Amino acid sequence: MSRHWLWCGLLCVGCVGGSQRQTDVQFQQYYAEGEGLYLQHCANCHQTNGAGLGRVYPPLANSDYIKDNAAAVVCLMKYGIKDELVVNGVRYNKPMPGIPTLTNLELAELATYIANSWGNSGPMVHVSAVPAIIEDCNPQ
Numbered sequence: 001m002s003r004h005w006l007w008c009g010l011l012c013v014g015c016v017g018g019s020q021r022q023t024d025v026q027f028q029q030y031y032a033e034g035e036g037l038y039l040q041h042c043a044n045c046h047q048t049n050g051a052g053l054g055r056v057y058p059p060l061a062n063s064d065y066i067k068d069n070a071a072a073v074v075c076l077m078k079y080g081i082k083d084e085l086v087v088n089g090v091r092y093n094k095p096m097p098g099i100p101t102l103t104n105l106e107l108a109e110l111a112t113y114i115a116n117s118w119g120n121s122g123p124m125v126h127v128s129a130v131p132a133i134i135e136d137c138n139p140q
């Protein structure tokens with residue numbers, strides 16, 4: 001009897017450890033891909049270090065906007081944004097062009113990368129969450 005429970009306990013621990021590792025591996029993949037996409041599509045405005053540029057391009061580093069608006073961040077990458085927004089108490093009001101050709105996976109990778117870089121620490125945005133988010137903000 002006690003032997004039975006011991007095995008059960010070992011199996012359960014192994015199982016939890018395994019899925020945690022799988023999540024970590026996926027996070028690392030999203031993060032690495034997201035970094036490449038960021039350098040390609042975003043760094044010319046927001047800078048490689050996420051610091052932004054004066055009053056023109058808002059910072060992504062330590063951004064309370066990214067922390068508080070996870071869904072809106074996915075939407076503005078895809079469809080752009082024209083409205084005024086506030087990042088860490090500073091107002092910005094210059095349109096950001098969207099990139100409609102970004103795939104759902106690329107949006108998830110970018111969102112995961114920026115939410116976990118330069119002092120930001122947020123959840124991983126999984127590709128399965130993206131369709132519902134962009135459906136909600138599709139301007140068409």
Ligand code: HEC
Binds near residue numbers: 057060066077084110
């Ligand atoms: C042509 C310059 C430009 C490019 C390229 C660009 N952005 Fe932006 N971004 C802006 C501007 C300008 C704003 C402020 C928009 C406003 O005031 O409505 C902004 C706002 C943001 C915000 C919300 C505010 C903040 O700082 O937290 C995020 C997040 C963001 N951009 C991420 C990205 C990501 C990720 C990419 C690449 C996929 C990207 N941007 C590409 C210019 C740009």
